[in-house]
Amino acid sequence: MAGGTRQDTYDVRVSFAGINFGTYDQMEGGEIDSKETKYAPGAMGEEESLGGKRTVTNVIVRRLYKLGRDHIESQRFINWAGKAAMVVTKQPLDIDGNAWGAPIVYRGTLKKTKFPDHDSQSNDAGLIEHEMTVDGMPSGMARP
Amino acid sequence: MSEHVTEEGLGQPEEPETQPQPNSIMEGLRKKHQSLKSKKTLDLPIPGYDGALVAKYRLIGLKELEVIGNKVQREFKGLGERQKYASIDAIILACEGLYYNRDGKLVGLSESISDDEPPIKYDPRLVEFLNLDIETGFDDDIGPARRTVLALFGGDEHDIAILDHSNSIGRWSSDTSKQVGEAFLVES
Numbered sequence: 001m002a003g004g005t006r007q008d009t010y011d012v013r014v015s016f017a018g019i020n021f022g023t024y025d026q027m028e029g030g031e032i033d034s035k036e037t038k039y040a041p042g043a044m045g046e047e048e049s050l051g052g053k054r055t056v057t058n059v060i061v062r063r064l065y066k067l068g069r070d071h072i073e074s075q076r077f078i079n080w081a082g083k084a085a086m087v088v089t090k091q092p093l094d095i096d097g098n099a100w101g102a103p104i105v106y107r108g109t110l111k112k113t114k115f116p117d118h119d120s121q122s123n124d125a126g127l128i129e130h131e132m133t134v135d136g137m138p139s140g141m142a143r144p
Numbered sequence: 145m146s147e148h149v150t151e152e153g154l155g156q157p158e159e160p161e162t163q164p165q166p167n168s169i170m171e172g173l174r175k176k177h178q179s180l181k182s183k184k185t186l187d188l189p190i191p192g193y194d195g196a197l198v199a200k201y202r203l204i205g206l207k208e209l210e211v212i213g214n215k216v217q218r219e220f221k222g223l224g225e226r227q228k229y230a231s232i233d234a235i236i237l238a239c240e241g242l243y244y245n246r247d248g249k250l251v252g253l254s255e256s257i258s259d260d261e262p263p264i265k266y267d268p269r270l271v272e273f274l275n276l277d278i279e280t281g282f283d284d285d286i287g288p289a290r291r292t293v294l295a296l297f298g299g300d301e302h303d304i305a306i307l308d309h310s311n312s313i314g315r316w317s318s319d320t321s322k323q324v325g326e327a328f329l330v331e332s
Contacts, residue, residue, distance in 0.1 A: 094287035094289050095287040096215075096219075096233070096286070096290055097215060098236045098237070098287060098289035098290065099236060099237075099265070099289065100267055100287070100288055100289050101268050102261065102265075102267065102269070105262075139260065139261060139262075141262075141267075141268075142256060142257050142258075142269075143269065143272060144253065144254035144257060144264065144269045144272055
């Protein structure tokens with residue numbers, strides 16, 4: 001089965017300080033990158049790749065800012081910046097919206113919370129945004 | 145302490161009250177409440193595997209069931225199909241993992257999946273591990289998770305077993321303090 005996904009076929013759930021805050025609408029970052037090292041041998045030999053140390057970029061999640069759900073937690077978000085444990089779980093969904101496969105799980109610390117922008121001329125949705133610095137590597141799906 | 149007259153004579157201590165005291169009632173109810181709060185998963189054997197394959201399910205709430213209900217209502221016209229796929233979706237949603245019952249002890253299905261990783265559920269790992277055929281004999285419109293449940297239970301013709309399995313989760317969800325008919329649970 002091809003099992004192609006779209007950008008919307010994920011359920012991204014977030015918890016702060018062990019408390020489940022439910023599903024978020026947007027997620028970016030969490031790229032697994034490496035610091036490459038190349039070595040040039042003598043006698044004009046071709047460069048050799050030595051690989052490099054892995055790093056993970058910060059994860060950013062966003063969702064519609066709802067007063068009864070997000071605004072009432074605003075003081076907690078203010079207090080938690082820079083210290084609260086944060087877990088982002090990215091669960092792939094199949095065409096029926098059912099979970100399919102193990103999620104990719106990022107663990108880290110809440111770095112930043114950004115409350116929605118204000119613009120008296122704008123009609124755009126107001127989003128709350130959280131940025132997480134990631135501890136180590138995320139966990140993914142292992143084959144049996 | 146008061147004393148009362150008995151056939152043996154005076155001065156015998158009073159028999160202890162047989163009726164429960166308010167404090168012990170309160171204590172009993174508190175214990176039941178604590179136990180109710182702590183019972184959050186159900187171990188339920190998958191029919192057809194002689195108790196060897198066991199699914200662990202979590203409680204699912206009305207909100208989650210409403211989402212499933214709305215989804216299958218949009219997707220299917222017939223009552224039977226709606227019931228079948230709502231049951232399958234509830235089974236998928238509630239599943240916390242599938243385990244092998246080794247003499248009453250639940251162990252992970254695959255040794256190559258460590259305890260730190262999410263356990264195998266109704267997902268591609270189960271398909272690979274049990275070599276399930278989820279390609280042939282299924283409606284093209286049905287996604288792989290639903291096909292996996294159908295294949296694991298023995299195919300479309302075993303849909304009553306799926307309904308019954310889902311009903312067992314529902315019965316347990318309605319009162320997690322009960323043993324949910326001990327016959328359903330893994331013998332230990």
